Amino acid sequence: MKADFRRRARTSIASQLHWRVPFIAGLYGNSPRWSSKDLDPVPVSMRTWGGLDYWAYWTSDMLAPPLASTVSSVMSLGFTARETIPIVFFGFAICSCVITLTAKMGAQYSIAFPVLVRSIFGMHGSYFAITVRAFVAAMWTAILCVQAGAFLQCCLEAIWPSFKQFPNHLSPDAGITSAGLLCFFIYWIFQTLLALMPIQKLRILFLVKGVIVPPTFAALFLWAVIVTHGGGPLVTGKVQITSNYMNTAFSALTGLNAIIGLFSSMAVNMPDFGRFSNNGFRGYHQFLALPVIGTLGALTPIFVTSAHESSRQVLRRILLYACYNRNQIAAGTYPFSNDVTGLCPKYINIFRATLMISIFCIVCTPWNIIKNAAGLLAFLSGYSCVMGPMAGVMVSDFYLIKNRKLDVHELYKDHGIYHYTYGINWRAFAAFGAGFVPLIPGFSKSISPGLNVGGSWKIYTFAWLFGFTISVLTYYVICQYISPLGDALVDEAVLPSQSDDVTADEDSYEAKDGLQAHTREVHVV
Secondary structure (H helix, E strand, C coil): CHHHHHHHHHHHHHHCCCCCCCEECCCCCCCCCCCCCCCCCCCHHHCCECHHHHHHHHHHHHCCHHHHHHHHHHHCCCCCHHHHHHHHHHHHHHHHHHHHHHHHHHHHHCCCHHHHCHHHHCCCCHHHHHHHHHHHHHHHHHHHHHHHHHHHHHHHHHHCHHHHHCCCCCCHHHCCCHHHHHHHHHHHHHHHHHHCCCHHHHHHHHHHHHHHHHHHHHHHHHHHHHHCCCCCHHHHCCCCCCCCCCCHHHHHHHHHHHHHHHCCCHHHHCHHHHCCECCCCCCCHHHHHHHHHHHHHHHHHHHHHHCCCCCCHHHHHHHHHHHHHHHHHHHHHHHHHHHHCCCCCCCCCHHHHHHHHHHHHHHCCHHHCCCCHHHHHHHHHHHHHHHHHHHHHHHHHHHHHCCCCCEHHHHHCCCCCCCCECCECHHHHHHHHHHHHHHHHHHHHHHCCCCCCCCCHHHHCCHHHHHHHHHHHHHHHHHHHHCCCHHHCCCCCECCCCCCCCCCCCCCCCCCCCCCCCCCEECCC
8 A cells, every 4th residue: 555655656746747747638628728627617526515615615714814914904094993893894795795796607607717717808818817816816825824924933932932032144124034934934834735735625624624713713802802801992992094195084995995805816716616516606695704704703803902911822823823724725825726727737737836836935025015014905905906807807797798608618619709809808908907007006106105196096095996896887888889799698508517427529529518528638748
């Protein structure tokens, strides 16, 4: 048995040493450029996620230190808990609407984000959407990695106080200490190894965390309430706006945008998880997951921040550190690895993509991005102004223009109905630009507050809402009144196979009744 394990390990490693990776071409064997095992519609036998699994997933994603960091960023604008909690609730409720809509896209056709965007941006235009989403996932993974390293450092210092005397050989401008860098690499190694776990097994991790973490957050909340005797200055104090150019209203919009920004990337690539649904992502309860879990979860960091230092901080830090790993894999590593394979499946598989993002976590020096609340706030608002327009185009195309009707087989054709013009749907790019370009001056000011951009910074305070709304309306007007999509509008939805037993001839590509084309293994030297 050990010999067989070693043989399989050597074979697996050896296959990664070639420039091209061996891969199975997938259901659409005559289209290996667009089809692979990871990109094809999920087989019926693998559509195993139910309502409980998605609630466990959101518990895993929400009840984690990034929520605390974002809530802290909102409160750094000068708000107390009385103002922050409503901002958190409405922010997550808005984001949840779009996440539910995009999840249903993947659930209906059992396809991932890289495949779905082919029907929207075009076969070649989809590369742009994939690249933007992958960059955001990579940045978010890097930020979570450095934050988890900081929590690990707190754990070590609390358990072994002598670790606080660890010599620092880095300059103050480095943005991190030697001890912090050591903890970063320890966590980095651990999360990289865990990230290689297949997505099918992540469902078990989400369920485990869904059982462990809520009582942990509840215990922390009760402890903080007792220590602060019902709440400290962050709960009972008064609003003191910290911005020198925003009033209370625009500060509240900025906070709302930060909350939406926390999961704005998931509003785009939720089809990656929705495709595993066993019931088409049915049920209105899915919409309630984000605002309910997020708002209740936000109470914990608010009260804990108000709490005084206590010997129990040892347990608090260890438990929060335990929350990190599954959140990072769910929100960053897996979306990146899954989506990047859609760029070039002949050269990139999930294993290589995981190594790519792990290396990126180091070279981008993420500790310089989040060394203060203003930096994190600028990052969250910055990528939400990109994700908002992209989500707007997706929702407008799928629900308003195509009325949820796609031909799933055409998504794997180079010159099919989703080829559009030279492989690009210019309408989608025009709508995306209409929602994104007006936000650039405000984004510049968020990086350099002293920059004079007139009043254009005001729309940036609600960047995601602005970008989403403008892109939805622009795309609808273009496709409905200026340049209709033509052949891309199908009369009936063509779904993937609803049975694992359906087969087709080797070269079949045009079957419309649940195609399961011949799959062949491609050996590349």
